[in-house]
Amino acid sequence: MVEDEKQELAEIVSEAAVGDTKPDREDTGVPMWSGEALVPLSIQEITEHQESRLVFVAGMPGSGKTTLLAEIYSHFLRGPFIGYRFAGSRTLPRFERICHHARIESERGAPDTEHTRFVDEAEFVHLLLADSRNRMRAVFLSDISGEAFSHVRDAVDEARRYQIALHADVFCIVLDGGQMADLSKRQAGVRDVHLMCQSFMDAGILCSNARVHIILSRVDLLPADRANSAWAFVTSTIRRLSEMLASRGIADVLHFELAARPRTGPRLGVEALAHAWFDEPESLNPHLPQFGESDAKDDFGRSVLRETKGRS
Amino acid sequence: MNIALAGPIGAGKTTYVVALWHFLCSTIAPSGLSFEAHPRVRDKLVELESAWLSCTEVPHTSDTGPVDFDLGTVALGDDRAQLVIPDRAGESFVHQWADRRIDRDYAMALKDAAGVALFVHPGHIRKPHLIEEINRDLGEIVGEHEPTGDGGPSTADASAPPWDPMKAPSEVILVELLQFARHLRSEGSSRLSLVISAWDTVERPGLTPASWLQTELPLLAQYVDSNRAYWKTSVFGVSATGGDLQNSDVRKRLQSLDDPNDRTYVVTSDGHRSNDLTLPIVGFLQTQA
Numbered sequence: 001m002v003e004d005e006k007q008e009l010a011e012i013v014s015e016a017a018v019g020d021t022k023p024d025r026e027d028t029g030v031p032m033w034s035g036e037a038l039v040p041l042s043i044q045e046i047t048e049h050q051e052s053r054l055v056f057v058a059g060m061p062g063s064g065k066t067t068l069l070a071e072i073y074s075h076f077l078r079g080p081f082i083g084y085r086f087a088g089s090r091t092l093p094r095f096e097r098i099c100h101h102a103r104i105e106s107e108r109g110a111p112d113t114e115h116t117r118f119v120d121e122a123e124f125v126h127l128l129l130a131d132s133r134n135r136m137r138a139v140f141l142s143d144i145s146g147e148a149f150s151h152v153r154d155a156v157d158e159a160r161r162y163q164i165a166l167h168a169d170v171f172c173i174v175l176d177g178g179q180m181a182d183l184s185k186r187q188a189g190v191r192d193v194h195l196m197c198q199s200f201m202d203a204g205i206l207c208s209n210a211r212v213h214i215i216l217s218r219v220d221l222l223p224a225d226r227a228n229s230a231w232a233f234v235t236s237t238i239r240r241l242s243e244m245l246a247s248r249g250i251a252d253v254l255h256f257e258l259a260a261r262p263r264t265g266p267r268l269g270v271e272a273l274a275h276a277w278f279d280e281p282e283s284l285n286p287h288l289p290q291f292g293e294s295d296a297k298d299d300f301g302r303s304v305l306r307e308t309k310g311r312s
Numbered sequence: 313m314n315i316a317l318a319g320p321i322g323a324g325k326t327t328y329v330v331a332l333w334h335f336l337c338s339t340i341a342p343s344g345l346s347f348e349a350h351p352r353v354r355d356k357l358v359e360l361e362s363a364w365l366s367c368t369e370v371p372h373t374s375d376t377g378p379v380d381f382d383l384g385t386v387a388l389g390d391d392r393a394q395l396v397i398p399d400r401a402g403e404s405f406v407h408q409w410a411d412r413r414i415d416r417d418y419a420m421a422l423k424d425a426a427g428v429a430l431f432v433h434p435g436h437i438r439k440p441h442l443i444e445e446i447n448r449d450l451g452e453i454v455g456e457h458e459p460t461g462d463g464g465p466s467t468a469d470a471s472a473p474p475w476d477p478m479k480a481p482s483e484v485i486l487v488e489l490l491q492f493a494r495h496l497r498s499e500g501s502s503r504l505s506l507v508i509s510a511w512d513t514v515e516r517p518g519l520t521p522a523s524w525l526q527t528e529l530p531l532l533a534q535y536v537d538s539n540r541a542y543w544k545t546s547v548f549g550v551s552a553t554g555g556d557l558q559n560s561d562v563r564k565r566l567q568s569l570d571d572p573n574d575r576t577y578v579v580t581s582d583g584h585r586s587n588d589l590t591l592p593i594v595g596f597l598q599t600q601a
Contacts, residue, residue, distance in 0.1 A: 029413030032492050077440050077481065079530040086531055087538035092488050093409075093477060100475040104441045107472055111443045130538030261444075 035093035037123035040164040043140050047167070052138040055277050056122070056165040057215075058200070059174025060153075060192050061146030064217035064260055067113040069125055069141055070099045071260045071270050076127075082274050087136060088128035095125060098143070102261070111261060118145040122164050129278060139278060142168075153195040159203035170277060171210045173197060173241070177218040177257075180234050190237050194244065201248050208249030213256055213276060214238055219269075220262035313393040315593055316422045318489050319431030320482060321402030324509025324552060327370045328431070328589075329397055330360045331552040331576050333383050335589040339573060342586065343594040344388055351382040367557055367566045373401045380421070388597045409485045410477040414492060423496045427503035427596030430486060434514045437528065440481040483529040490535065494542060504536065504543040505592040511549030511579055513556070520583040521549040548592045549579035 047054065057065045073095040075081035089095065102111035116123075124140040131137065144162075151158040165171055173196075179189035200206035216234060223230050242253055254276065258269035317325045336347040351357070356379055363370050373379065383395040398421040408414050414422070422428070494502070508514075508521050525547055526533045536545045554575030555562040566575050578591045 029411070029415050030419040030496070032408075032412045032414065032495065034412055035488070074440070074442070076534065077483075077531050079526075080534060085534040085538045086487075087535060088487075088491060092484055093480075096477070096480050096484060097475045099440070101472070102442055102444070104443055104446055105473065105476065105479050106443070108443055110447070130534075134538060134541075136538075 033090055035091060037091055037094045037143055038126055038140065039121055039123060043124055043126070044167075047138070047140075050136065050138050052140065053170075053277055054124075054140045054164075054168045055170045055172060056142045056162070056168035057144070057172040057174060058149050058152070058165075058196060059146060059172075059215075059217070060149055060176060060179075060189065060196070061115065062178075063146060063174040063176040064113075064258065065146065065174055066098050066116050066143055068215075068217070068258065068260045068270065068273070069143055070095070070102060070113060071267070072141070072274055073125075073127070074099060074102075075270070075274075082271050082278070083132055084129040084137075084278060086127070087130040089126050091125045094143070098125075113261075115147075116143055116145040118147040120161065122162050137278065141277075149196050150192070152199045153192050156199045156202045159199040159205050162200075162205055165200070165205045166207075169211065170213055171200075171206055172213045172215055174215045174217050175234075175237065175241070177216050177234070177259075178221040180216075180237065181222045181230050186233060194241065197241070197244065201245075201250075206245075206248075206250065208251075210250050210252065212245060212250055212253045213273070214241060214253060215256045215258050215269075215273065217258045217260070219257045220259040220265055313395060313597065314421050314425040315395070315397045315596055316418075316425035316428045316493070317397055317399055317431065318405055318422075318428060318493070319402060319433075319507075320406050320436065320485065322372065322436045323402055323431035323433045324507070324550070325402070325429075325431045326360065326373050326399055327364065328429075328507065328509065328550060328552045328592075329381050329383070329399060330357065330364045330370055332589045332593070333357055333381075334361055334364065335573055335576070336383065336386065338571075341590040341594070342588045343590045345590040345594050345597065346387050348385040348387045348392060351384040353382065354384075357381060357383070364553075365572055367554075367563045369557055373399050377401075378404070378418075386597070388594070391597070393597060405489055406478055406485060408492060409480065409488050414496070419496055422493055423498075425497075425596075427505065427593070428490075428493055428497075429505040429507055429592055430490065431507045431509055432482065432486065432529065433509045434524075434528070435510060437482045438479065440484075481531075483532040486529070486532050487535045490543070494539075501542050501544055503596050504545045505595070506532075506536065506545060506547045507592050508547070508549045509552065511577075512551040512554070515549065515551075515579070518583075520581060521547040521579055522581040524549070544595075546592070546595060547581045550589070550592065551575075551577050552589070 043054075057068070059065050072081070076086040080086075098113060098116075100106050101108055101114050123143050125143050127139045127141070129137050129139060148158075148161075152162075173193060175193055176189055179185045197206060206212075216238065222228075222234065238255060245253055256269050256273055256276070258273065259265070259267055260270055261267070317329070319325050335341065336345070337350075340346050360370050378398070378400050381397045381399055383397060385392055386395050398418060400418055404415065404418070490504070506521075506525065508524060511521070514524060536543050554566045557563050557566075569575060573587060576587065576589055578586050578589060580586070580591065
């Protein structure tokens, strides 16, 4: 087992140095891997040789996708996280870059996340994690510009760029809680997410065997009072989205609430999502609270609205 | 036998080498490592040792240029080896991280080295300080503009400094250096000594080098722990100077010692204290033997 792990990590690094190096310059140093995000071609070989998790996160611009990645990485800078220890990464510079606007070096007055630049294909950040028995697990988390998903919303063919999502262990759909709280933006926001999902389904990327996480992000921007009509709108939106997925046979759906970097109050939901992404799928709690229960949390502190597994 | 030193600017690499050479030349190490023969060319070592003996700061390699220190022939039991320690400026290691390449000579030395000694100075650590931590400490309300809390519409100030890899947290750079080293070295396993220099500046009752590492550099601690199948790691606290040489009282006290070796000491992972400066490297020779 130990030898296997060493071999696996060596393969990761070896592959990196061969196919992911900075372009030659005048100096003659030995090139290492670039440290920037990985593209599907670079990660496919790795996933063949190593236990891995591939998480595809889809959402409109500003919905908090990259902030979530930054927060997960930042947890490891403080110590082990949800029972996992950091064991390596091929994308440390990328992680550092996406954390920049939350650090004092950015000289900002308030933390922020720089928008992910739009590129033609999916990009991923990488973490190698060790569990309590020192079993290694590679985790690839997509870091794709929200602009790309605007294109997917507008045209089915745009969704076909993301064939890698067919191999994802989890397909995440991010609903922006900040938009849900804004009367002038929420209807268009819901439409955007529905059309984005429709494109992915029509392109055959999001299909019946998918494990879907619907993430309600930025919940700190929603009213604290769950009886507020904004929450009724959220409830209705998630129900309709789940039903749309179910109509295509997508029944393995979990819901999460997230405040990855709230303006005030404690963070919410990062640990729960990380468990759902990193753990063995079998270890997920099948007995989750019903949608609409306020502050519903499982043993991991996971805030879960409803599980729709089995509904179709 | 080569030993690869690594570590950022001011990590204490050169000072350790000079103190180690003096120790080897002047005494028999409790570890069993003994000095057999002087190097044929030793002018650089002598020059640096003079600074160390007079209790002045040993010049950084950035000021003197890269050098492969030949410390002469050492023996451990029946084994003999010529001890060579390539020393590079701390800046070069940070540039490895930023430029994503390693100069070929050092890469070759790293590949063939019996072990890697990674140095870190407690006073020269850059930590990943978050804006929200600072704001919280100041008791301020974070963000008066459009909420940015969960990655909302970016309000990134165009005039804000762009990300600079040279300002990355120390432990992120150190982890990357070890990942690079592992890539360049052979399969199997490698000896790694994590040397916390200027240990006298952080030492307090109950604090071990291992616990210091976990507290101060948690990402690095996780990395070496989870990769223990490859990196056979020992953590040491080393005081190769003996105290703060900027303090004239301390300097006079150190200068007045009859035996300069009394200035120095090593604390092992579990907190055991020794004056044997060979402890961070003797394991490398045992691997060779």
